Amino acid sequence: MNRFNDIGMLAYVALSMSSCDDSFDVSSKADGVLAVSQEGFNTLQSYNVGEKYTADLWIQQGGLKSTASVVSFSVDKALLDSMNIADGTSYELLPADCYQLTKSSVDIPANERLLKGELTYDPAKIQELSGYDHLKYVLPLRATSSGMPFVSGRSVVLLGFKVSEPIVTIMNAGVEEINLAEVKELPVQIGVPFTNKWEISCRLESRQSVIDAYNTAHGTYFSMLPSDAYVAPETPILHSGVNQVTATYKLKDDVLPGNYMLPVQIAEVTSDATIRADKDVYAAYSIIKEGDKLSKTDWKIVSFTTEEVSGEGSNNGHAKHLIDGNVETFWHSRWQGGSDPLPYEIIIDMNHRVKIAQIELLPRGRGSNNPIKVVRFEASEDGTNWESIGQFGFTNQDAALKYYVKSSTARYIKLVILDGVGNGTVAAIRELDVRGTVVN
Numbered sequence: 001m002n003r004f005n006d007i008g009m010l011a012y013v014a015l016s017m018s019s020c021d022d023s024f025d026v027s028s029k030a031d032g033v034l035a036v037s038q039e040g041f042n043t044l045q046s047y048n049v050g051e052k053y054t055a056d057l058w059i060q061q062g063g064l065k066s067t068a069s070v071v072s073f074s075v076d077k078a079l080l081d082s083m084n085i086a087d088g089t090s091y092e093l094l095p096a097d098c099y100q101l102t103k104s105s106v107d108i109p110a111n112e113r114l115l116k117g118e119l120t121y122d123p124a125k126i127q128e129l130s131g132y133d134h135l136k137y138v139l140p141l142r143a144t145s146s147g148m149p150f151v152s153g154r155s156v157v158l159l160g161f162k163v164s165e166p167i168v169t170i171m172n173a174g175v176e177e178i179n180l181a182e183v184k185e186l187p188v189q190i191g192v193p194f195t196n197k198w199e200i201s202c203r204l205e206s207r208q209s210v211i212d213a214y215n216t217a218h219g220t221y222f223s224m225l226p227s228d229a230y231v232a233p234e235t236p237i238l239h240s241g242v243n244q245v246t247a248t249y250k251l252k253d254d255v256l257p258g259n260y261m262l263p264v265q266i267a268e269v270t271s272d273a274t275i276r277a278d279k280d281v282y283a284a285y286s287i288i289k290e291g292d293k294l295s296k297t298d299w300k301i302v303s304f305t306t307e308e309v310s311g312e313g314s315n316n317g318h319a320k321h322l323i324d325g326n327v328e329t330f331w332h333s334r335w336q337g338g339s340d341p342l343p344y345e346i347i348i349d350m351n352h353r354v355k356i357a358q359i360e361l362l363p364r365g366r367g368s369n370n371p372i373k374v375v376r377f378e379a380s381e382d383g384t385n386w387e388s389i390g391q392f393g394f395t396n397q398d399a400a401l402k403y404y405v406k407s408s409t410a411r412y413i414k415l416v417i418l419d420g421v422g423n424g425t426v427a428a429i430r431e432l433d434v435r436g437t438v439v440n
Contacts, residue, residue, distance in 0.1 A: 039153070039157055053121055053123060061108060094137040095129065140156070168266055170282060171189040178285045191245070200237065200270070221406035226260075259286075265279060296323045296324075300349050304344075323432060355438075361401045365397055370396040377390050
């Protein structure tokens with residue numbers, strides 16, 4: 001349930017004379033009649049903020065000939081018993097010390113179409129008995145009239161009470177993809193689902209664990225947006241009388257190429273009321289900045305586990321063709337005289353430290369036999385200690401495949417064609433390219 005779509009305790013459903021509700025279509029009736037506007041079962045959502053709440057009990061009259069009436073509301077436990085039996089529920093009667101019918105009798109003049117009774121209830125007392133977010137208690141009310149009659153079935157209302165812990169939450173929760181060319185500001189909307197009468201200060205934070213969980217769930221490799229890539233907002237404050245405020249993160253123009261995410265959560269709340277930070281939600285922005293394709297003129301192959309030295313011709317099939325910049329040549333796994341066992345690995349020295357943003361592979365394509373299904377990329381500063389920066393699917397298409405790897409700084413790249421994930425021993429790739437920035 002969306003916590004902000006409550007059945008408001010001050011809201012009502014006004015059924016006008018032209019209403020499409022056939023149960024109270026009295027526009028052609030000569031005699032005046034009455035109806036409870038909130039008939040049936042209604043849940044009142046409240047928050048334990050140390051104050052009592054008020055619920056309005058709306059009454060409507062209609063017809064061509066109305067007369068003055070007095071409507072009285074009273075508790076009728078038999079209504080609750082009947083509902084529990086009919087619905088198989090076990091709601092209990094709201095204890096008398098949790099509420100007060102502050103206006104149980106309503107004088108309705110002949111010319112008034114809509115009037116109300118009033119109920120005051122105490123969320124703190126209800127919470128002590130039922131706990132948070134548990135609908136346990138119901139108040140069954142029957143309306144009677146000393147004048148005009150009620151429409152059949154429209155004289156009762158059953159009010160359920162659900163009390164929630166007062167929270168400050170992020171209202172635009174979720175992940176939004178950002179185009180850096182068009183967007184420079186990242187808004188985080190912070191609010192409370194109750195009338196705010198306090199000064200509420202919120203400390204925001206960005207946690208790597210949020211990105212890790214998202215990457216695991218979605219098979220992505222986002223990194224935390226560096227703190228020097230944006231200007232964080234000042235501490236957002238919800239002043240008394242303000243229910244929502246926006247904290248804006250401003251992106252700088254010199255964001256380095258990479259695949260980033262900026263998740264924002266409320267870490268802590270400071271207030272003179274007991275209000276909790278909703279730490280279960282976050283607003284996150286995914287930011288992909290593509291790097292320039294790096295020159296490969298001084299790259300070299302350090303090692304490989306397989307290549308075809310003759311079967312594809314003297315100027316084809318070798319590992320070096322993976323980085324020769326010629327899309328007409330390709331690397332191929334050995335097949336002449338037998339194949340090598342998976343996994344296959346090719347290690348490339350880029351001859352510079354590079355901030356890797358994306359990696360591209362150009363398959364052999366063009367109807368060739370090339371049953372690669374999954375590839376993995378690893379990066380290393382020294383050629384010895386390796387970090388996996390992404391595992392992805394592979395299709396033997398004519399166009400290049402672009403992989404949004406984990407942003408990392410490295411000199412060496414390792415391409416791995418894995419065993420046990422559906423790959424065959426026949427493999428061919430025309431080119432491997434890296435997009436990013438040369439560091440040194």
